[in-house]
Amino acid sequence: MAKIDPLSGFPEFLPAGRVVERGVIDALASTFELHGFANIETRVVEPLDRLAKGGEIDKEIYLLNRLSADGPDDSASGRGALGMHFDLTVPLARYVVENAGHLTFPFRRYQIQPAWRGERPQEGRFRQFTQADVDIIGVDHLPFHHDVEVVTVMVEALARLPLPPLTLCFNNRKLIQGYLEGIGVEDIPSTLKMLDKLDKVDRSEVVRLLVEQVGLDERTAGRALELATISSADESFVDQVRALGVRSELLDTGLEELRAVISASRSVTTENVRVVADLRIARGLDYYTGTVVEIYMQGFEHLKAVGGGGRYDALATDGKTTYPGVGISFGVSRSVVPLVARGLLSSTRPVPSAVLVALVSEEERQASVDLAHQLRARGIACEVAPAPTPFGKQIRFADRRSIPFVAFPSVGGGAPQVKDIRSGVQVDLDPGSWVPPEGDLRPTIVASFEGLSLES
Amino acid sequence: MAKIDPLSGFPEFLPAGRVVERGVIDALASTFELHGFANIETRVVEPLDRLAKGGEIDKEIYLLNRLSADGPDDSASGRGALGMHFDLTVPLARYVVENAGHLTFPFRRYQIQPAWRGERPQEGRFRQFTQADVDIIGVDHLPFHHDVEVVTVMVEALARLPLPPLTLCFNNRKLIQGYLEGIGVEDIPSTLKMLDKLDKVDRSEVVRLLVEQVGLDERTAGRALELATISSADESFVDQVRALGVRSELLDTGLEELRAVISASRSVTTENVRVVADLRIARGLDYYTGTVVEIYMQGFEHLKAVGGGGRYDALATDGKTTYPGVGISFGVSRSVVPLVARGLLSSTRPVPSAVLVALVSEEERQASVDLAHQLRARGIACEVAPAPTPFGKQIRFADRRSIPFVAFPSVGGGAPQVKDIRSGVQVDLDPGSWVPPEGDLRPTIVASFEGLSLES
Numbered sequence: 001m002a003k004i005d006p007l008s009g010f011p012e013f014l015p016a017g018r019v020v021e022r023g024v025i026d027a028l029a030s031t032f033e034l035h036g037f038a039n040i041e042t043r044v045v046e047p048l049d050r051l052a053k054g055g056e057i058d059k060e061i062y063l064l065n066r067l068s069a070d071g072p073d074d075s076a077s078g079r080g081a082l083g084m085h086f087d088l089t090v091p092l093a094r095y096v097v098e099n100a101g102h103l104t105f106p107f108r109r110y111q112i113q114p115a116w117r118g119e120r121p122q123e124g125r126f127r128q129f130t131q132a133d134v135d136i137i138g139v140d141h142l143p144f145h146h147d148v149e150v151v152t153v154m155v156e157a158l159a160r161l162p163l164p165p166l167t168l169c170f171n172n173r174k175l176i177q178g179y180l181e182g183i184g185v186e187d188i189p190s191t192l193k194m195l196d197k198l199d200k201v202d203r204s205e206v207v208r209l210l211v212e213q214v215g216l217d218e219r220t221a222g223r224a225l226e227l228a229t230i231s232s233a234d235e236s237f238v239d240q241v242r243a244l245g246v247r248s249e250l251l252d253t254g255l256e257e258l259r260a261v262i263s264a265s266r267s268v269t270t271e272n273v274r275v276v277a278d279l280r281i282a283r284g285l286d287y288y289t290g291t292v293v294e295i296y297m298q299g300f301e302h303l304k305a306v307g308g309g310g311r312y313d314a315l316a317t318d319g320k321t322t323y324p325g326v327g328i329s330f331g332v333s334r335s336v337v338p339l340v341a342r343g344l345l346s347s348t349r350p351v352p353s354a355v356l357v358a359l360v361s362e363e364e365r366q367a368s369v370d371l372a373h374q375l376r377a378r379g380i381a382c383e384v385a386p387a388p389t390p391f392g393k394q395i396r397f398a399d400r401r402s403i404p405f406v407a408f409p410s411v412g413g414g415a416p417q418v419k420d421i422r423s424g425v426q427v428d429l430d431p432g433s434w435v436p437p438e439g440d441l442r443p444t445i446v447a448s449f450e451g452l453s454l455e456s
Numbered sequence: 457m458a459k460i461d462p463l464s465g466f467p468e469f470l471p472a473g474r475v476v477e478r479g480v481i482d483a484l485a486s487t488f489e490l491h492g493f494a495n496i497e498t499r500v501v502e503p504l505d506r507l508a509k510g511g512e513i514d515k516e517i518y519l520l521n522r523l524s525a526d527g528p529d530d531s532a533s534g535r536g537a538l539g540m541h542f543d544l545t546v547p548l549a550r551y552v553v554e555n556a557g558h559l560t561f562p563f564r565r566y567q568i569q570p571a572w573r574g575e576r577p578q579e580g581r582f583r584q585f586t587q588a589d590v591d592i593i594g595v596d597h598l599p600f601h602h603d604v605e606v607v608t609v610m611v612e613a614l615a616r617l618p619l620p621p622l623t624l625c626f627n628n629r630k631l632i633q634g635y636l637e638g639i640g641v642e643d644i645p646s647t648l649k650m651l652d653k654l655d656k657v658d659r660s661e662v663v664r665l666l667v668e669q670v671g672l673d674e675r676t677a678g679r680a681l682e683l684a685t686i687s688s689a690d691e692s693f694v695d696q697v698r699a700l701g702v703r704s705e706l707l708d709t710g711l712e713e714l715r716a717v718i719s720a721s722r723s724v725t726t727e728n729v730r731v732v733a734d735l736r737i738a739r740g741l742d743y744y745t746g747t748v749v750e751i752y753m754q755g756f757e758h759l760k761a762v763g764g765g766g767r768y769d770a771l772a773t774d775g776k777t778t779y780p781g782v783g784i785s786f787g788v789s790r791s792v793v794p795l796v797a798r799g800l801l802s803s804t805r806p807v808p809s810a811v812l813v814a815l816v817s818e819e820e821r822q823a824s825v826d827l828a829h830q831l832r833a834r835g836i837a838c839e840v841a842p843a844p845t846p847f848g849k850q851i852r853f854a855d856r857r858s859i860p861f862v863a864f865p866s867v868g869g870g871a872p873q874v875k876d877i878r879s880g881v882q883v884d885l886d887p888g889s890w891v892p893p894e895g896d897l898r899p900t901i902v903a904s905f906e907g908l909s910l911e912s
Binding site: 004005006007010011013014015018019021022033034035036037038039040041043044045047048052058059060061062064065066067082083084085094095097099102103104106108114116118128141143145146149243248285318350351352353362365376379380381382383384386387401445 | 460461462463466467468469470471474475477478489490491492493494495496497498499500501503504508514515516517518519520521522523537538540550553554555558559560562564565570572577584599601602605774798806807808809818821832835836837838839840843856857865
């Protein structure tokens with residue numbers, strides 16, 4: 001095995017980076033569970049005909065083939081072919097239909113797993129990446145208050161993460177559709193597609209596209225754009241939209257839904273997580289039917305959204321029953337990998353051990369093993385020094401791993417001792433009662449965003 | 457989307473089963489961490505030339521191909537081909553060599569991830585399955601005491617799992633090799649291969665195979681078999697081997713190593729986890745060089761080993777440096793999936809919620825949301841009832857999910873109340889201090905092995 005280079009697009013963490021990733025995952029999971037969302041994991045593969053729907057994403061699907069196809073029941077290609085899931089929504093839809101008889105609805109689930117896309121690797125875009133999805137799925141009908149619920153859960157979860165400031169940008173497809181219908185637009189999907197370009201090209205170019213490619217007259221194109229430029233961090237967007245003078249029942253419903261989402265999520269936002277109504281947000285995917293949201297990370301706008309989601313009135317159907325849903329996905333890899341790679345997120349140490357138990361001699365190893373055992377019995381992670389080198393060398397061994405404490409077993413009848421190797425303070429150690437300070441018990445995440453330009 | 461059948465070999469849990477799997481994974485992880493093992497996760501793919509070594513396993517490797525091969529840097533076939541890892545040892549070896557400059561040695565890591573094998577699915581044998589591996593990797597030399605360490609860590613970890621009784625069967629390759637050399641066997645690998653058949657065919661058949669296929673004389677074949685029939689739950693195997701009258705330095709080393717492993721692991725065993733020296737255990741893989749172990753689950757011997765591992769003096773090398781290691785792998789899916797499928801392991805409830813907060817009316821939803829918020833602030837998982845149906849119906853909603861408590865928000869100035877729906881007892885609820893009993897706070901694992909024949 002010669003020198004090995006990393007595989008582009010398949011990020012892996014060193015142990016310290018993995019501490020960060022797990023910290024983020026654990027914080028998300030524990031908030032989701034506090035809100036009663038059950039965890040599931042789905043297999044990594046789905047039948048190809050469930051994944052490939054003729055869209056752009058098809059090109060990025062990874063197929064699974066056996067190296068040798070002489071086995072039983074092989075899934076080489078065609079109808080039985082298996083592909084790796086490229087998101088967690090397709091597997092959820094399949095899981096819900098497959099297990100509907102065993103689930104209780106509304107089904108509240110979260111799922112934190114990798115997904116795979118064979119796209120060109122770049123910062124924040126990977127071929128294997130971990131996502132955290134939280135969704136509520138109903139049967140036939142899912143009341144709107146679940147939109148508010150999912151949104152507030154995700155805001156609360158994100159507020160606990162050690163990330164640069166995040167902004168959730170909300171819009172509502174009923175609002176957009178109602179408005180566009182109200183000003184006389186017929187081809188809503190094409191119009192949305194053009195409005196979606198507002199983050200890449202300027203307004204006059206979008207007007208030109210709306211006129212030339214969608215066939216709107218100049219005035220209608222201008223009015224369509226007027227909606228897309230409205231944004232507010234509070235409910236004032238409602239009056240701004242009303243001032244445009246368009247009347248439509250669907251617009252009213254959308255406005256009220258977006259107002260409710262903004263109002264409820266504002267009540268749980270923190271300094272680090274902002275919410276705005278941003279009427280430019282459309283989200284390309286045509287299965288959204290109400291609330292839509294995209295999440296941006298300050299200083300990392302070039303990654304585009306680090307999360308998103310919304311309401312879809314038909315997540316899945318088995319022909320008889322339709323399963324509507326609402327959910328938000330957060331890109332764990334997309335946000336965390338760049339932050340760790342740039343050294344903006346790290347951990348206090350790469351190992352769980354709070355204590356290195358020193359070794360007096362190989363013959364006296366059992367004394368060190370016993371002392372470690374006593375500490376572990378009270379939840380203190382520790383390891384025994386690998387070799388009975390001079391204590392100075394054992395302390396350097398701990399220091400290289402940022403293990404804060406070195407414990408010395410009893411020698412010749414004296415009490416065991418423990419040294420804080422940062423301060424050098426060494427005291428007697430009662431193995432039945434000593435505990436390290438709370439902050440030293442486990443490795444924790446260190447965030448240093450000082451060097452980061454946080455202007456958006 | 458019509459009716460969907462499960463995909464054979466790719467097991468998935470319903471939420472209640474996932475509670476069991478997570479409980480097992482969390483218990484393993486927390487024990488590994490108490491012993492100072494760092495967690496890593498590796499990407500799911502490795503270059504094919506690192507996976508396929510010409511062995512039996514090659515046929516089971518899954519290759520990854522892009523559905524459309526017109527993308528950049530495609531990994532279609534040949535040198536750049538990617539395969540899914542079939543264990544966690546090959547990725548570990550690659551990770552260690554790739555990151556050696558950034559790791560501190562001995563490198564103590566654990567890894568709990570799926571692996572993939574395209575084998576014929578049957579109980580306990582899956583195409584996607586989760587393993588928990590714990591290993592210690594050294595540079596050039598790894599002292600034997602790490603064998604003892606890894607073994608005791610795994611015994612401690614297994615002792616915390618809610619599984620039927622487990623037995624760890626230990627042997628030592630130096631012991632076997634020294635003995636076989638001592639009785640004049642030259643072709644050790646072929647002899648081991650025949651001795652490995654002892655769990656399938658009877659002794660006389662193995663003697664016949666040793667004579668006819670390996671070329672041993674009848675007496676030597678008989679003596680080889682004598683070793684393989686020794687087993688003991690304590691250190692008495694040492695005297696039994698000595699009584700066979702074979703002398704070899706390698707045998708002595710092997711005996712002493714196995715004695716040390718048995719002695720140390722016996723000190724941490726429990727009623728539920730036994731250890732034995734079983735000199736029949738050889739483990740087919742030729743990379744083992746000292747300690748070998750296989751783990752069996754009582755009542756599920758037909759699954760064969762649910763875990764195993766040992767010492768390998770050359771896990772990896774980059775040409776200049778060799779990385780020896782010792783580790784044990786436990787089959788999470790192999791043990792847990794059959795137990796959940798048979799209803800022997802389940803959970804107290806399929807959802808995290810300890811409390812359902814009832815809803816008086818849709819207009820008063822905020823009162824329920826606020827009450828839930830107060831409970832969550834103290835770590836109590838809860839959810840708000842989806843609809844303001846009569847309270848009896850809301851209580852049945854909780855009951856169907858086995859949520860033990862229903863809380864009622866304050867109505868007309870009275871105190872909020874909480875009902876234990878199992879006992880029917882309803883009391884005033886102080887949202888700032890009320891807590892459910894510890895056992896109701898989280899879903900927990902329910903094991904019922906009464907129906908299981910536990911004779912081995």
